Amino acid sequence: MPQSLTFLLMDAPYEQSRTATAFRLLNAVLERGIGVRVFAYEGAVSLPVTQQKPHANALHGRGLEEEAHPTPHMWVSALMQLAKDKGVELDWVNCGLCVDERGATEVVAGVRRGSPADFWKMATETANTVVIATR
């Protein structure tokens, strides 16, 4: 079993099914006790932004708690906790230029700033890499 796998994500939150699939995949990897390295590029740097707020659903008459609307930054935090529980790494790097462009500076604990060179390093140091690109 490999020590870690690398994932490059590009989609911004609340845009594509790919984001939910990517989170499911990261969860499945960590559940197996395999470490994860994520390089978030372009819109994906907004996934761990802590200013995201859950909301009520007036159309369906549900309040904030009943709606229990998840936010991507909560998913990132949950994955960080899962990695800790499993005793494996979750190294999440946000592309610095992409962060500056979007002002996506307030992020969940454990997310760090980097550059595409970090992606190259991740890809060379881990057993396999998948790029889940925008289209």
Place this chain on the structure above:
Amino acid sequence: MTSYLVVESRDPFESHGFARRCELAAALRADGASVTVFLVENGVMAARAAARLRELEQLAKSGVVVLADEFSLRERGIAQSELAAAVKRVGLDAVVEQMAAGAKVLWN
């Protein structure tokens, strides 16, 4: 032997790319590689027997393994009984297994 995992997330009836990627999978298989096509999100629309997609039947005949994400099938109300014979319903763990085994992954 080189292994490839082709992940297909697009609805075959909306994307001409679906047929092209099936051609790619078949070509890789013909070249001697081990090839798996994993249908996810709207890509699972291809998994229905009623879709009658010749591409999938040809892939299966050529030895390409065709898998469909059970979560995506459930989201779209596609039951086991509706699946084409060539398609196997699996969890997302199948992708993790292929990655862990060193397959080259192409995500579409």
